[in-house]
Amino acid sequence: MKGSSMELVHEKLEQAKILMQKYGIDTWLILTRESSDPALPLLVGVRSVHQAAIFLRSSGEHTVLASQSDSGTYKATGLFSVVRTYETSIESLFKSTWSELQIQKVALNISEGDHLCDGLTLGQYMWLEKITGKENLQKVEISSEDILNELRSVKSSTEIETISEAIQLTTDIFESVHRTIKPYMTEKEIGSLFVYEMKSRGVTSGLGAAYDPPLVCAVRHGLAHRKPSSRQVEPGDIVIVDFSLKHNDYVSDIARTFYFLKENEKAAPVEIEKAFQTVHEAITTSIAELIIGKKGYEVDAAGRKVIEEAGYPTIRHSVGHQIGRATHDGGTILGPKRTPARVAVEGVLREGEVYAIEPTVIQDEGLPCMLVEENVVVTDAGPKILSKRQDELWLVKA
Template sequence: MRTVKTLREQYQLIDELLEKKLQQIPALMEIAGIDMWIVFAKEYNEDPILEFLTPTSFPTARRLTCLIFAKTKEGFKRYNAGRPSSDLDPYYESIFNDVDEKQFAAIRAIIEKINPTKIGLNFSSHYAFGDGLTKSIYDDFAKAMSKEILDKVVSAENLCLRYLETRLPEELERYKEIAELAMDIVNEAFSFNVIELGKTTTRDLEWWLKQEVNRLGLPFWFPPTIDLQRKDSGPIYDDVTIERGDLLHVDFGLIYLGLCTDHQRLAYVPQVNETEVPEYLMKAFKENNHFQDIVCANFIEGRTGNEIFTASVNQAKAEGITPMLYTHPIGHYGHGPGPTIGLFNEQKEIKVKGDYPLYKNTCYALELNTKRLVPEFSNKDLYVFTEETIAFDGEKCIYLAKGRDHIHLVK
């Protein structure tokens, strides 16, 4: 039976990288034009970024957590302006004693001492990842600060996005293990060890996937879905018993070591006399693979999501492909911060989120589909839905799991 690292081992690996991740912040603040960044989080209403600024032993805010990052005359500093915490002490200098002083008074004192030019707070009109500051916290902050301080407040939106989307080399290497684990689970689901012909339904298979992830002590970041296409009826999205000749499709993602996967794979249930996936299916599938390659070739650092979308779709159409493209960033969150590259329900350039540029050392769910009229498939359109978790290293896209180049044969 497959296994994962113990919880203790998982937490150790995550915490080992925290200091390196925090060391990225000064450069990212410089790019964002911010010389002080204040992150507030209320207990059980955490800022989306808090979990990735603190160790695993600090999983939620404590009353009102406040972390401050600042450029000072003595160098870059990280402060804990919330309740003192031995869990945070290795990473942050505590500046609030929680006994004989008021929290916002301590925050104001450190701001006035450092006298920053721009103070970044986490509010954003477009990105949840940069919008963790609640109105009530801001109201309390504003009440305690001077007008001079409030005039320095700007959005830390870009800083939040860049911090969350950037992967360290160690994370990129770890991501391969995570993606392979996800695909190992899918490969077993697509086998006669799990599928009993004439009995197992698509919903049964979904529950098997959920149960296996749960058995490993992991969460899935969205409920897995199974659907299929059949010669006589085309696509079937309702619960249905799996039969020979079905083309199965899964959408599956889990969370492991702090990172999400997102894959869509196809599997063919062979007829009694078949030992390979039929050529007419492989022909349509290879066309989809080619569209994946087209999209990856258009991943050029600095290009916006909209530029990647338009160039990729136009090239595919020019080559006679019928494409749909809706790729999204992935990382700590399944639908993560970064450039939107089309949407399933909006096959066009997307304002604001599509205008965000592509940076190196970021990861994506390369999600798309193609369709082709197939005479052998009852003369119906065959839809090929695929999705691969990939990394972009600044020069090329890297597929994090094996097997994207074939339809899985159920056996």
Template sequence: MTLDTALIGEKVEQARRAVAEGDCDAWLVFCRETDETAEPTLPYVLGFDVVWPTAVVVGPDESTVVLGRHDAPNAERLDVHEVRPYDESMETALRETLAEIGAETVAVNYDRDDSAADGLTVGLYRRLQDLLPEREFVSAGEVVRRVRGLKSATELDRIRAAAETTVDLLGTAATAWTPETTEREIVADLHDRLRARDLGTAWAWDYCPTVHLGGESDVGHTLPGDHTLGQGELFHVDFGVRQDGYAADLQRLWVRGEPSPGLESVFEDVRAAIDAGHERLAAGVPGHEVDAAARETLIDRGHPAFQHAFGHQVGRVAHDGGTLLGPEWERYGDAPRGEVRAGEIYTLELGVETEWGYVGQEEMVRVTESGPEWIVPPQTALNRL
């Protein structure tokens, strides 16, 4: 096992700042049997799976991990936390840790709307109440959103590399295409290339990449079929690799032969809507306002509204939690009301179904204090096959 010590050091330092600037006295990540039930934040603060009940306690100035004795050597190798091993019970060590930092209000990993901050199971929550009946527990959602959303220098480098690899592999898929190539064959070819480079996918393997050839192909996160590409039709692909623990999420388009004026016009409308969202995206802006800018532009150009959020954060997975660039629909809870922060990475995505195929575009941007910057160059014109 290789421990990602530099990255964990960066993220734990961010976590300490988040606690110091927040409304809690400590952040407590409580987990067990993480190979069976993963804790989404554990890769940021520990970096390896545990079996026994384990507590990572992050205060404003220091952090401690209380864990089973046989896991302790791995934690000590990190050289990030104070390590307190136990054999029969963690109760004494955990109580002492919280008492030493004066932690009365403790943030734990539950959240109504953010799956990336909701790793604590009901059973573990009740066990924690039994261990610490005198403590006040609050949601760690805000802490997690800062730690997970604000990308460190190492994370930015890895996400950019994953995006560049994704673009490279998409180029090879287009080069390998022939008029007889089916969706199924394109997916199989990309999967073979991923295996050869020991890379994973940014979402479920069976659905990544998602490939649509022409107007008869069903749009969405669909399995590949036997469609081929007709003259003037679109080759659309939604794809992202997972590389060195981090993901990318991009959509690209090719047209067979010369596009019709109608197709060119729709592509321009889609790009205009993405550019409108890109222009509105800035630190401090609520996510739903970014979505509205793109949505209204597309509707004003005569197209139906897309039935999904305009953008989501990207990190260890394609959908990385936190603030959503989406409409204020019930299904999204409070995620679209969160404010965009400098240091977060988002997708900008939407599309229009047409007779030529799905005109779908998805880009990746990093928010900076001076505005958004593209992770990789955007697609600004239809590619030709």
């Protein structure tokens, strides 16, 4: 692994040790094959081809059981006190290690509500039951969801630095495209500008395949999570671009809105400018609510209120979500309160969480729509905006 990647994994494992002590868990077991568990890159940073058993310990003395071909990779990380190797079957080695460790409470990556915390496959869980005994396992097992949720959400200093770099690259690309974009280009052609800029900087898309274009939607052609179309953008169009970029395994998530001026226009029509200013105010209000201890639905309510009081339909999605290794990185969501309770929006904000803030104006029948998205980190001194804010509607001359 590269130096920065190694530093990051060491930070996260130290954080995991502290969390295990906090929750009274002596062992966190990750069973993986073909890198099946999404927690593996965060905690270990290497790809395991064959079946591996990773025993993370609250003492910091971690053990891994790996195949002969995989064991060298684990040793090279320097993360494990013990690396044990098997030739054809892991079973006997696993049984002896399980017995030796005298596990009192073991966390498993099982979750009903968060796919990022649900990395233990059914097949491997059934294998674990068979090896340890179903009743014995039930006495000691617990979901790792609380630990893994906090571990993913609360970013280390290296993670925040890497995310900030991704955000800066995203901002640079947006500004470059703004200088290049022209009327009568198709949505696909606009998307290709972003792909060119990613390749020239050695970065990739944060969503989908490596060089997928961002979401590019001329509002007149319909606003949805869709690929850019072959339809042209004309003067008088509002164009929304929602762009997630991946840099060193961490992502940004930023959206900008353009207005294509008609001939002889020097500014956008009043109703379009009003929609932009409403969204800008809603973002400012939402960011001000990003205080440690606030609940997700409280932040959502503040931003949502601005949109509704301006006379627009209520927001169709959440006001914000976390970013990190994924564009939607799990944990607390800044969404509306519901009955029955939605666990993710009941979560509280913690120092080190990074949020994408996106209260929107979305209307049908050709009425103005507006999407602007900013990235913000929660700190003990208050919210810190990581992205360069869009303070005015971006105009494209005829």
